[in-house]
Amino acid sequence: MQRIRSVAGLLVIMVLSIGCDSQSPEFALPDGDIANGQALFVSMNCTSCHTVRDLDLPQAETKGPVNVTLGGKVSEVKSYAQLVTAVINPSHELVKRRKPDEVSVDGESLMTIYNDTMTVSQLIDIVAFLDSRYEEFERPKIKYRTR
Ligand code: HEC
Secondary structure (H helix, E strand, O other), rough: OOOHHHHHHHHHHHHHHHHOOOOOOOOHHHHHHHHHHHHHHOOOHHHHOEEOOOOOOOOOOOOOOOOOEOOOOOOOOOOOHHHHHHHHOOOOOOOOOOOHHEEEEEOOOOOOOOOOOOOOOHHHHHHHHHHEEEOOHHHHHOOOOOO
């Protein structure tokens, strides 16, 4: 009986693991709402410092100190783990295609910190929206970083 149970258990695990993306076992957000993420991107004024490639968004009333284009065929932001990091810890890794003094002061990103005002649900939707704007990622090659 014991034996049968463990074989059955193993089968369940095997079936479950077929359905999982083996690249991202440790870091996984629930599915976000892309349309809501886009609306939040505008209402939270991300557009004051960002345009999104191939997407016409309403202009922000006040322009920020710099414009950094998001989306498109770039290889720097590869996974939603990196997108989450870019939003909640922008100084962790400054965007590489710009000179540091264009986007930071003393290593600190010019990006607004939203951590005390953005809910986790809002973050999930914004990341879903941004993720949908990046192209040509060969998903199997993505190296997810979980820290
Ligand atoms: C005051 C200006 C400013 C605002 C407002 C701002 N950002 Fe940024 N953001 C930056 C700058 C500057 C960078 C590039 C430096 C860096 O990597 O932190 C950046 C980088 C990013 C990146 C990484 C881009 C890349 O290619 O690596 C993402 C993603 C991002 N911002 C998302 C957002 C979102 C989402 C919002 C709104 C919730 C937002 N930003 C609001 C200034 C801003």
